[in-house]
Amino acid sequence: MSDRSSLFGEIRRFARTSGAVGGIAARVAGERMFGIKTNRASHAEDLKTILGGLKGPLMKVAQFLSTVPDALPAEYAAELAQLQANAPAMGWAFVRRRMGSELGPNWQSKFQTFSQTAAAAASLGQVHRATLPDGTDVACKLQYPDMPSTVEADLRQLKLAMAVYHRMDNAIQHEEIYKELTERLREELDYTREAAQMRLYGAMLDHIPDVHIPVPIPDYSTNRLLTMTWLDGRALMARLAEDPPQEERNRIATSLFHAWYVPFYRFGVIHGDPHMGNYQVRPDGSVNLLDFGAIRVFGAPFVRGVIDLFEAVRDNDEAKAHHAYTTWGFADLTKEKMAVLGLWAKFLYEPLIDDRVRPIQETDDPQYGRAVAEQVHAGLKRTGGVKPPREFVLMDRSAIGLGGVFLRLKARINWSRMFHELIEDFDSAALAERQAAALAAAGVPKAG
Numbered sequence: 001m002s003d004r005s006s007l008f009g010e011i012r013r014f015a016r017t018s019g020a021v022g023g024i025a026a027r028v029a030g031e032r033m034f035g036i037k038t039n040r041a042s043h044a045e046d047l048k049t050i051l052g053g054l055k056g057p058l059m060k061v062a063q064f065l066s067t068v069p070d071a072l073p074a075e076y077a078a079e080l081a082q083l084q085a086n087a088p089a090m091g092w093a094f095v096r097r098r099m100g101s102e103l104g105p106n107w108q109s110k111f112q113t114f115s116q117t118a119a120a121a122a123s124l125g126q127v128h129r130a131t132l133p134d135g136t137d138v139a140c141k142l143q144y145p146d147m148p149s150t151v152e153a154d155l156r157q158l159k160l161a162m163a164v165y166h167r168m169d170n171a172i173q174h175e176e177i178y179k180e181l182t183e184r185l186r187e188e189l190d191y192t193r194e195a196a197q198m199r200l201y202g203a204m205l206d207h208i209p210d211v212h213i214p215v216p217i218p219d220y221s222t223n224r225l226l227t228m229t230w231l232d233g234r235a236l237m238a239r240l241a242e243d244p245p246q247e248e249r250n251r252i253a254t255s256l257f258h259a260w261y262v263p264f265y266r267f268g269v270i271h272g273d274p275h276m277g278n279y280q281v282r283p284d285g286s287v288n289l290l291d292f293g294a295i296r297v298f299g300a301p302f303v304r305g306v307i308d309l310f311e312a313v314r315d316n317d318e319a320k321a322h323h324a325y326t327t328w329g330f331a332d333l334t335k336e337k338m339a340v341l342g343l344w345a346k347f348l349y350e351p352l353i354d355d356r357v358r359p360i361q362e363t364d365d366p367q368y369g370r371a372v373a374e375q376v377h378a379g380l381k382r383t384g385g386v387k388p389p390r391e392f393v394l395m396d397r398s399a400i401g402l403g404g405v406f407l408r409l410k411a412r413i414n415w416s417r418m419f420h421e422l423i424e425d426f427d428s429a430a431l432a433e434r435q436a437a438a439l440a441a442a443g444v445p446k447a448g
Contacts, residue, residue: 233280
């Protein structure tokens with residue numbers, strides 16, 4: 001694509017997103033500020049249609065919002081949740097062109113079967129089921145057209161929105177957050193990188209029998225096409241709608257806990273996209289983990305800082321908490337700011353401190369998490385705000401998103417015991433050594 005066509009693509013995208021998001025914001029503001037009543041169900045359906053049609057990063061924002069229970073009105077959450085596994089797909093004409101450009105004009109002869117209908121459609125690409133000549137069932141993920149210009153246009157709008165918001169609210173300074181989101185989103189466009197990250201997860205979790213990872217097929221993959229083994233399973237939301245027994249809920253939650261945190265505490269790697277569309281449940285209650293575009297690699301000191309903050313909250317040790325925050329890169333932390341950040345830390349770590357079988361959140365109040373977040377936000381605004389380090393973004397997002405999944409699961413397990421099993425022999429040097437070996441073996445390129 002020429003620079004000129006890419007630029008026009010960005011301009012078109014910016015115009016469309018500005019109009020869509022501006023219209024939504026005006027309706028919401030009208031209802032909140034002036035009491036202008038809107039039909040929420042109809043409004044929510046419009047929102048899903050707009051964001052689903054636009055695809056790209058804005059749709060990923062909607063996906064994330066729908067992972068946190070009661071972060072949105074029920075009508076909005078129900079519609080946006082459908083984006084996770086049922087985004088509007090591109091037609092067969094697009095599929096033929098994309099497959100031809102990636103595997104050559106005779107691409108169909110390379111498959112025994114290839115479904116013309118997308119099995120799933122998401123924010124950056126859609127998936128088609130196919131069969132290789134040797135009978136292997138595979139999933140072919142095709143990137144949508146013009147995604148590089150789409151991402152750049154959305155990043156420009158995001159930067160503008162952050163700048164405008166910061167003038168009104170200084171609680172969170174967004175510079176490093178924007179840099180982190182920019183780098184991760186650009187990485188997600190590289191399916192060669194995602195294939196390497198998929199291999200990495202297969203290796204890191206090969207000893208966890210309840211978590212299944214697809215295997216990439218190199219000869220059928222390119223920068224914009226990722227072919228992988230097909231995993232049979234049902235969407236987690238669909239299984240929950242059938243009200244599974246408590247034992248199954250607990251097993252799913254345990255599997256997801258291991259899928260996320262074994263890689264983090266043993267290798268310093270996190271899967272940063274914790275929305276419901278990235279999990280499937282198998283008939284035996286084990287889970288499939290999908291979509292490896294948003295992966296974050298952390299240095300051993302950051303991981304050690306997570307453990308240090310846990311111990312600080314557990315022991316009410318202010319000095320250790322300050323050490324953990326500064327290890328991560330927080331600066332200018334006054335005593336007042338530390339107290340505010342401590343509210344959030346206590347909210348996140350409380351289930352890990354309480355050594356007994358329990359739900360992830362004790363209170364029956366579905367608004368409790370939001371109330372804590374609002375209290376923290378108000379406190380940070382009052383005390384001059386903070387500038388979160390880049391590394392903090394996906395870690396916090398994963399904790400919140402995964403916590404939302406555990407809430408929906410209504411799981412009752414000993415979170416503290418599982419956590420302590422992961423950290424009991426933690427050693428920074430050993431983590432760094434394991435991480436370097438695993439990244440090299442999988443062929444994961446250096447970030448940035």
